Amino acid sequence: MSDKPRIWITRRLSDATLKRARRDYDVVVNEADTPGTADEIVAASHDFDAIVPCHSEHFTAEVVARFGDRLRIVANHSVGVDHCDLAALKARDIAVTNTPDVLSDATAELAMLLMLGAARRAVEGDTLVRTGAWDSWSPAFMVGKQVTGARLGIIGMGRVGRALARKARGFDMEIHYCNRNRLRAEMAEGAIYHDSIESLLEVSEFLSLHCPATPETAGLMNADRFAMMPKGSVMVNSARGALVDEAALLAALESGHVAAAGLDCFVTEPGGNPAFSNRLDIFMLPHIGSATTRTRDAMGFRALDNLDAFFAGRTPKDLL
Structure with a gap:
């Protein structure tokens, strides 16, 4: 069994992001590239140390209330965090980060x-x-x-x-x-x-x-x-x-x-x-503001930078 933190990536991120993530973490990617459901997010909280979601996954108070104890950080692949109930996540001592600047x-x-x-x-x-x-x-x-x-x-x-x-x-x-x-x-x-x-x-x-x-x-x-x-x-x-x-x-x-x-x-x-x-x-246009190769790579790397800092015991740059 790997001693690396176990990460669930909820959507198909850029190839460069996934390559780096697989190098440094025990990664499971949602290859179907469909939005994570409430039940899938809850299940992931029992099985993973971190989740890297997009704005398509909704961390409502009701969902967070069903979480297990394993999940430690939600490293968003987005700037906006309106899909996250920050108060509910904070109450569970779960760190939340985003990816500002790069998009x-x-x-x-x-x-x-x-x-x-x-x-x-x-x-x-x-x-x-x-x-x-x-x-x-x-x-x-x-x-x-x-x-x-x-x-x-x-x-x-x-x-x-x-x-x-x-x-x-x-x-x-x-x-x-x-x-x-x-x-x-x-x-x-x-x-x-x-x-x-x-x-x-x-x-x-x-x-x-x-x-x-x-x-x-x-x-x-x-x-x-x-x-x-x-x-x-x-x-x-x-x-x-x-x-x-x-x-x-x-x-x-x-x-x-x-x-x-x-x-x-x-x-x-x-x-x-x-x-x-x-x-x-x-x-x-179909919500594609950040949809360039350069920006999607930068967003993925920013999310991974936050994970790297967190699991190294440092404060992530984009901690909310």
Whole structure:
């Protein structure tokens, strides 16, 4: 029997991550690459010293209450930890870590893609060409909204929000932000601070969401807040689906008050919202913000770095 810590990896991580994990630990990988169920997570708490989950595995208070005594650490392969009841895990003396920093640029790239795709009517244009329906042109054809020089509002100026701001400056955008705390001048890099979401929305020709999903931020963008945005604005969400009241977004699009939306996350995942599927003014992707080879390797290695520190008796860098 191996004297190495026994690790359950709940999803198929990058090849480089799995190679390193198998070198250093006694590893079991869920080769089926399906979300771990509550019963599987509970069983793993009896059989493994550590679990490396993704946001698809849910460590609710009810699940944690059924845990055995073997599990010592949950080393998340994600930044967001809204799938973990941190208080319940702490009460069982189970360490929890995440993987910040390493996916900021990839997610910000995707937010920029969503912004450009929504603004320049990418879904509609792609559909015209792909279906053979493009049979004319005029100066009034497929006119969209210009990103360059526009005002961008960012809700949540953490790592990803700041990475997006840096990229948006390449488009000469005027950056505005709302955050729990005002950033130091060297971090804000000229971005204009708003002490309320309402104040930010009033100036946001483009709006990008980058705050965590919490009970306080659920439905953050609702009917009242969409109405506060300038007519013809564009909203982008590459954070968490729970931040947006999807019925309110549909109503704002149908009225024309919001011109378009770019979405990488949805209230229901996987699957998304079927009501969005026939709308050419919503540019959608299937929650792939961090899906680059470089970033997935970095996320896996960050999770393993946290495990290495923990089992060596050191405090993991990303201990929550």
